[in-house]
Amino acid sequence: MTDTTAVVAEVVEPAATAGQPPQRPRHQRTILRLVPLTIGAFVFLFPFYYMLIGSLQEEPDTSVGGAFPNPGNLTTNNYSDINGSIGLLQSLVNSGIFTAAVVFSTLFFGLLAGYSLAVLHYRGRGVAFATVLLVQTLPFQLLIIPLYVLLVRDYGLGDTYLGMILPFAISAVAVFIFRQFFLQLPVELFEAARIDGASEFAILRRIAIPLARPVILTVTLLTFIGPWNEFLWPFLVTKQTDMQPLAVSLANYISNLASRAANPFGAILAGACVLAAPVIALFIVFQRHFTPSDIGSGVKG
Amino acid sequence: MAVAAEVPPPAAGVATATPAPTGGRNPRRRQLTGYLFVSPWVAFFVGIYAFPLGFAVWMSFYEYFFAAPGADVDRPFVGLDNYRDALTDPQVRQSFGNVIVFLVINVPLTVVVAIGLAVALNAAIPFRAFFRTAYFVPYVTASVATIAVWLWLFSSNGLVNKLLGPAAPDPPFLINSTLAMPTIAVYVAWKQLGLYVLLYLAALQNVPKELYEAAGIDGAGRWGKFRNVTWPGVRPATTLIVVLSVITGSNLFTEPYLLTGGGGPNGASASPVFVLYQRGIEQGDAGFAAAIGVLLVIFVAIVSVLAKYLSEWGTK
Numbered sequence: 001m002t003d004t005t006a007v008v009a010e011v012v013e014p015a016a017t018a019g020q021p022p023q024r025p026r027h028q029r030t031i032l033r034l035v036p037l038t039i040g041a042f043v044f045l046f047p048f049y050y051m052l053i054g055s056l057q058e059e060p061d062t063s064v065g066g067a068f069p070n071p072g073n074l075t076t077n078n079y080s081d082i083n084g085s086i087g088l089l090q091s092l093v094n095s096g097i098f099t100a101a102v103v104f105s106t107l108f109f110g111l112l113a114g115y116s117l118a119v120l121h122y123r124g125r126g127v128a129f130a131t132v133l134l135v136q137t138l139p140f141q142l143l144i145i146p147l148y149v150l151l152v153r154d155y156g157l158g159d160t161y162l163g164m165i166l167p168f169a170i171s172a173v174a175v176f177i178f179r180q181f182f183l184q185l186p187v188e189l190f191e192a193a194r195i196d197g198a199s200e201f202a203i204l205r206r207i208a209i210p211l212a213r214p215v216i217l218t219v220t221l222l223t224f225i226g227p228w229n230e231f232l233w234p235f236l237v238t239k240q241t242d243m244q245p246l247a248v249s250l251a252n253y254i255s256n257l258a259s260r261a262a263n264p265f266g267a268i269l270a271g272a273c274v275l276a277a278p279v280i281a282l283f284i285v286f287q288r289h290f291t292p293s294d295i296g297s298g299v300k301g
Numbered sequence: 302m303a304v305a306a307e308v309p310p311p312a313a314g315v316a317t318a319t320p321a322p323t324g325g326r327n328p329r330r331r332q333l334t335g336y337l338f339v340s341p342w343v344a345f346f347v348g349i350y351a352f353p354l355g356f357a358v359w360m361s362f363y364e365y366f367f368a369a370p371g372a373d374v375d376r377p378f379v380g381l382d383n384y385r386d387a388l389t390d391p392q393v394r395q396s397f398g399n400v401i402v403f404l405v406i407n408v409p410l411t412v413v414v415a416i417g418l419a420v421a422l423n424a425a426i427p428f429r430a431f432f433r434t435a436y437f438v439p440y441v442t443a444s445v446a447t448i449a450v451w452l453w454l455f456s457s458n459g460l461v462n463k464l465l466g467p468a469a470p471d472p473p474f475l476i477n478s479t480l481a482m483p484t485i486a487v488y489v490a491w492k493q494l495g496l497y498v499l500l501y502l503a504a505l506q507n508v509p510k511e512l513y514e515a516a517g518i519d520g521a522g523r524w525g526k527f528r529n530v531t532w533p534g535v536r537p538a539t540t541l542i543v544v545l546s547v548i549t550g551s552n553l554f555t556e557p558y559l560l561t562g563g564g565g566p567n568g569a570s571a572s573p574v575f576v577l578y579q580r581g582i583e584q585g586d587a588g589f590a591a592a593i594g595v596l597l598v599i600f601v602a603i604v605s606v607l608a609k610y611l612s613e614w615g616t617k
Contacts, residue, residue: 029424033421033422036418041431041436044438044494045435045438047451047454048438050454050460054453062453062456063460063463064460112342113338116338120331120335120338121331122331124336125339128343132342135346139548139601141552141573142594142597144578144581145582145594146353146354146360146591148581149367153367169349170345175342201334225441229442231443232574247443250446251445251559254452254559255559255563265452265453269449273446276447283434283438
């Protein structure tokens with residue numbers, strides 16, 4: 001479902017291209033490049049800055065001057081407003097449970113399946129791997145209605161964590177990445193442990209997983225973004241406000257309740273900041289792990 | 302436990318590069334372990350993908366609607382009726398038309414800006430890591446959060462209209478039936494560009510440097526080099542980006558629902574998934590909605606193939 005996030009890992013550190021005959025002085029060409037890049041960075045980042053400024057304004061100020069912080073117009077009331085309206089803590093707890101469960105089950109089942117598909121030999125392994133590749137091309141929009149009918153209507157999983165989690169419980173991308181990683185480990189490593197009498201589960205736990213730590217971190221980061229940001233599925237599953245993840249409760253606030261608040265945009269933007277902050281922080285801290293080149297070779301496959 | 306005297310051959314018919322396991326304690330047990338480890342994935346594949354997919358196609362041939370739990374209702378086979386109804390439904394037709402409006406604006410905008418930024422970024426320049434991170438931030442942030450600030454920026458009293466002054470559109474962007482869908486197309490381009498810049502950046506590494514030197518000897522300028530070396534060299538990335546944009550554009554839901562307040566004025570920004578949600582889940586006509594889903598998948602497949610040919614056009 002979050003296929004595209006996997007390609008992020010594909011990018012290798014680009015080597016600066018040299019070897020072109022200089023047509024202009026070097027610094028002039030650098031400036032020529034910096035102008036569009038700086039405009040781009042402004043366009044990409046300004047809305048985030050504006051989100052923060054807007055969330056701190058007592059009176060919404062949409063004039064050009066309002067884009068700069070004005071000490072007379074600063075407040076944290078918007079955060080208490082949104083907290084009072086949608087219960088920030090409960091929403092964050094729901095987002096946290098949803099995300100943590102998806103990450104844990106993606107790692108657990110993904111490691112098992114990836115190890116099985118890479119290291120163990122059994123009849124039907126090729127078919128099982130083909131399903132992994134197939135899933136990455138399947139359209140999720142066709143699944144919305146049948147999954148809703150099955151999980152929410154037939155199995156009664158509406159307003160439960162399980163109902164939210166199930167469609168995201170294993171990621172084909174994660175299985176694929178783990179399989180590619182285990183394939184490149186030398187076979188002798190596993191053979192030696194087997195001769196020593198270790199069970200396959202022990203080999204996975206004591207040898208394969210410790211070696212896979214960097215890949216596990218990458219998969220954790222890629223997986224985290226999916227459920228934390230996901231709107232459509234939890235929106236369909238949860239009708240009770242005390243079960244809704246933050247993305248859903250904030251969206252409902254935007255479409256239903258905002259008209260009643262004193263400063264609706266301030267409260268909406270305060271909620272948006274709370275929703276955006278954890279992912280942006282993780283991304284900036286771990287950005288190197290979003291682009292390891294060893295996975296690049298794997299995902300290209 | 303004695304090692305079995307006659308070792309069964311390793312799974313026949315499975316293509317494998319690794320040598321057949323020679324040692325090991327018990328091949329049959331390893332075979333079982335393999336099944337055990339992969340079984341959660343297989344169960345997930347069947348339960349979450351294969352069965353629901355078949356169920357969706359089956360449902361689209363029946364008059365399938367929601368009933369009170371436990372109620373025994375008749376859900377007759379109706380053949381292609383749901384498809385006929387969907388294809389003649391004005392709301393459905395409008396939503397597919399909206400996707401085409403979206404693609405016509407979003408795809409060229411995305412490709413031109415992404416390749417431009419990637420080429421500019423592909424050199425030893427100051428603050429390179431900063432730029433790359435900056436472009437990627439919208440992509441990793443929740444749609445609901447970024448839509449919140451776009452709502453504010455593009456509201457009737459918003460900063461964008463203040464900057465435009467007398468040129469501000471009336472009615473304002475998000476409730477203007479001509480501009481609602483184009484605004485969504487620009488928003489999605491902004492949100493996804495970081496990913497596409499990174500894809501182009503990776504593709505640029507695979508363009509052979511010798512080709513630039515050869516083009517230089519032939520007297521090609523900067524534009525000539527871009528036209529004859531860079532652009533053909535990154536063609537696979539262009540195809541991938543165009544196909545990803547088509548898939549993204551066909552899957553829009555959050556944007557029409559939140560940014561343009563439930564499909565825009567008179568459904569001017571309603572997307573097929575939004576209509577599918579309204580008819581299938583809000584109004585309970587699941588058979589009809591399943592037919593929209595099938596039509597949408599066919600639409601994506603056709604447009605993706607067209608887009609592939611279009612992105613290869615002129616590079617042969």
